Amino acid sequence: MSATKISLVIPVFNEEGNLRPLLEAIQAVEFPEGYELLETILIDDGSTDSSPELMRELAEKNDRLICLLLERNFGQTSALSAGFDQAKGDLVICLDADLQNDPADIPKMIAKLKEGYDLISGWRRDRQDPPLRTVLSKFANRLIGKTTGLHLHDYGCTLKIYKKKHLDKIKLYGEMHRFIPIYMQTVGAKVCEVPVSHAPRTWGVSKYGLNRTFKVLLDLMVIRFLNKYSNRPIYLFGSAGFLSLGVSFVCGFSAVFRKLIWGESLILTPLPTMTLFSFFFGIMFILMGMLAELLMRVYYESQNKSTYLLKEIVESSDESGKERSADGG
Numbered sequence: 001m002s003a004t005k006i007s008l009v010i011p012v013f014n015e016e017g018n019l020r021p022l023l024e025a026i027q028a029v030e031f032p033e034g035y036e037l038l039e040t041i042l043i044d045d046g047s048t049d050s051s052p053e054l055m056r057e058l059a060e061k062n063d064r065l066i067c068l069l070l071e072r073n074f075g076q077t078s079a080l081s082a083g084f085d086q087a088k089g090d091l092v093i094c095l096d097a098d099l100q101n102d103p104a105d106i107p108k109m110i111a112k113l114k115e116g117y118d119l120i121s122g123w124r125r126d127r128q129d130p131p132l133r134t135v136l137s138k139f140a141n142r143l144i145g146k147t148t149g150l151h152l153h154d155y156g157c158t159l160k161i162y163k164k165k166h167l168d169k170i171k172l173y174g175e176m177h178r179f180i181p182i183y184m185q186t187v188g189a190k191v192c193e194v195p196v197s198h199a200p201r202t203w204g205v206s207k208y209g210l211n212r213t214f215k216v217l218l219d220l221m222v223i224r225f226l227n228k229y230s231n232r233p234i235y236l237f238g239s240a241g242f243l244s245l246g247v248s249f250v251c252g253f254s255a256v257f258r259k260l261i262w263g264e265s266l267i268l269t270p271l272p273t274m275t276l277f278s279f280f281f282g283i284m285f286i287l288m289g290m291l292a293e294l295l296m297r298v299y300y301e302s303q304n305k306s307t308y309l310l311k312e313i314v315e316s317s318d319e320s321g322k323e324r325s326a327d328g329g
Contacts, residue, residue: 018099
């Protein structure tokens with residue numbers, strides 16, 4: 001039986017001082033029996049230091065090292081996507097180039113795959129980051145878990161193991177790399193979390209600022225919409241429309257009631273204006289839902305995409321069984 005091939009995918013941005021120690025740490029990893037490192041893919045995401053030149057030098061000396069140089073800085077999600085497209089292994093393992101992730105944790109994560117999981121996510125239980133960043137990260141992780149239903153302690157840990165067959169089913173946009181476990185769960189992958197070590201940064205500066213917290217919240221809104229309403233957008237827009245129409249009815253009824261019972265002039269209350277605005281907003285929401293339904297159908301039908309994911313087909317091995325199956329279906 002042939003060994004399971006592994007592709008390491010590592011995004012790089014201004015990490016010239018970490019590249020040599022990183023590759024040395026990778027070479028020191030003893031992969032479990034039956035697993036073999038096929039390639040290490042470094043993706044330079046528009047570095048402004050000497051990282052690209054160093055990557056070229058290292059690639060010339062290592063036949064299992066592949067270096068991808070992007071035209072400019074596209075962000076970590078795009079860098080990872082470039083690596084995923086290039087990866088040829090059965091397993092794809094991602095980690096950061098800053099040496100805060102320890103490649104020595106990879107074997108114990110691979111061992112977890114034998115329990116039937118498709119994605120193993122690292123959990124930096126003892127994070128070596130500034131306190132404010134750690135607190136914000138914990139808040140974001142809890143919010144993501146409550147919103148999506150997939151509860152992980154650490155969505156932001158880059159150290160993850162993916163089965164390539166599931167990874168090929170998803171496309172990443174924006175800065176959605178932290179939500180890959182959620183994407184993969186929607187295509188049938190089983191997700192597990194494993195505690196991993198986390199070292200303080202010894203060279204260079206962190207590329208993550210506090211503004212990323214707000215980006216996470218915006219991305220979370222997109223994920224929530226795609227997971228729950230991508231195949232039925234009318235449910236979201238229609239619900240908002242009926243709610244707005246309901247507000248319009250209540251405001252209109254209240255305005256008429258106050259006029260007939262109390263004799264209050266309609267110009268003395270904002271209720272008539274609220275009635276009109278709520279009515280028109282309700283109609284607009286419903287029409288937007290109709291338009292979204294048309295766009296969804298065009299998306300699926302123009303690309304001949306199915307609205308389901310087929311895991312396997314089980315049928316009788318004898319010819320008569322196959323004929324009965326065909327007659328019945």
